[in-house]
Amino acid sequence: MTSKPTICATPSTAQEDLFLGIDVGGTNVKLGLIDASGVMRSKHALATPDLVTPERVFDASVAFADRELSSPEYCKFKLSGIGLAVPGVLDSREAVLREVVNLPQWKGKRLREILRKSRDLPNVVVNDANSAAYAEHALRSLGNKSLALVTLGTGIGCGLVMNGSPYGGDHGCAGELGHIAIRFGKEALPCTCGKMGHLEAYAGSKGVVRQLHSLAKTTNNSEIASLLTTDIVTPRDIAARAQNGCELCNIVIDQTARYLGQAIGQLAQVIDPTVVLLGGAMTFGGSQSKVGQKFLATVRNTIISTTLEEVGSHLQVEFASLGNDAGVIGAAKVAQQVIAS
Ligand SMILES: [Zn+2]
Structure with missing residues (x-):
């Protein structure tokens, strides 16, 4: 597990929630920090081939969040949860990819458990298409509609x-x-x-x-x-x-x-x-x-x-x-929803 840095030199007592979205594709990994109102405060991309395994992707993703949170503009925020969007056939109950193209080292692994080793926070794993759909749904404030x-x-x-x-x-x-x-x-x-x-x-x-x-x-x-x-x-x-x-x-x-x-x-x-x-x-x-x-x-x-x-x-x-940002925003929003429920 990566060590947790000092978040801020003068931390506020009333810290606001921030959620890390991770959208994994065959070419790159999109990252975003999304606040409770759905605004993406920061985003970044990593090259998937350089990282290969979920362990390395998650460590690099958490390191990105820690870097951002250590800057003064994030003083009022704390990282409250992580949402992961993945391609392929996802067994959402077990958080295991059953079928996936271009990510052979991800297949069959228990992704929530691995993610928790990178940072012990509440996390969710969703299919990337559903994650993007959820972001568009939230943008339109559709509530319980489909x-x-x-x-x-x-x-x-x-x-x-x-x-x-x-x-x-x-x-x-x-x-x-x-x-x-x-x-x-x-x-x-x-x-x-x-x-x-x-x-x-x-x-x-x-x-x-x-x-x-x-x-x-x-x-x-x-x-x-x-x-x-x-x-x-x-x-x-x-x-x-x-x-x-x-x-x-x-x-x-x-x-x-x-x-x-x-x-x-x-x-x-x-x-x-x-x-x-x-x-x-x-x-x-x-x-x-x-x-x-x-x-x-x-x-x-x-x-x-x-x-x-x-x-x-x-x-x-x-x-x-929302274009290319939909997956990462949706992953963070799903994490927010699950933590709140
Ligand atoms: Zn067909």
Whole structure:
């Protein structure tokens, strides 16, 4: 365990709570100190490959918190709890990762116990998608209502907050929206998981590029033909070209929105949430662009047209707000909630 430094030269008797959020990814570890009102007072990032094991990540994370808390501006604060967000299939009861890509030395370890050895404070471990969803939920002061945060990128994930609490399911797999089947039979495309017709095969970033390839074969669009033969095409390229009026790119984005709307409609029909948010790297410009706004409108309209009136018409469908900070803020907020309860 790292030794606890002197927090402040003149500590206050009425110290306010501060929570450390740790969001572990395959590339880096995001850290943040969040106060009781949800404001992130400080943040930092560590390179995951340099740290490798949970023990080293937790020691480095606690050292960051101690460094910050030793400065005069933190005199009124004390570290009250730690929230850890991790990718993969989390057994939340045991705080053990059952399946995880890119973090082999984390699999099967009892993370709460290891974290407590770095600093003996109350701690929680949550799935990173649910952590991000919880941060967005707290931002909107949704209380006991439910929210789904759909993350669009190479894969399609979904964090869930049900009745005000993060929900991971009995096997840590709740919200695996990318693996909802939207096409069946001979024409269903293969998914990365090995099954057929899943949403990710159509609306994950590779699926979106595949749609463009398929459409390009049916037309004589020379601009798209040259793009596909000379460049590595990404959804960002497709969004940029759509913004400049490329018809095929606009069609691809529209199709993607309808695939997503179909799957999100199924999710909404089952759990009836108040809010569904779209986030991640593949929002086609988001709220800042006309292409992004049209994408969102098509997702929303597809949900409305495929669900019961009482579900689709009341559902708020928006872009997420917190971006890359959502996971770390959510982890700290979950720690705060658990400690308070
Ligand atoms: Zn799949």
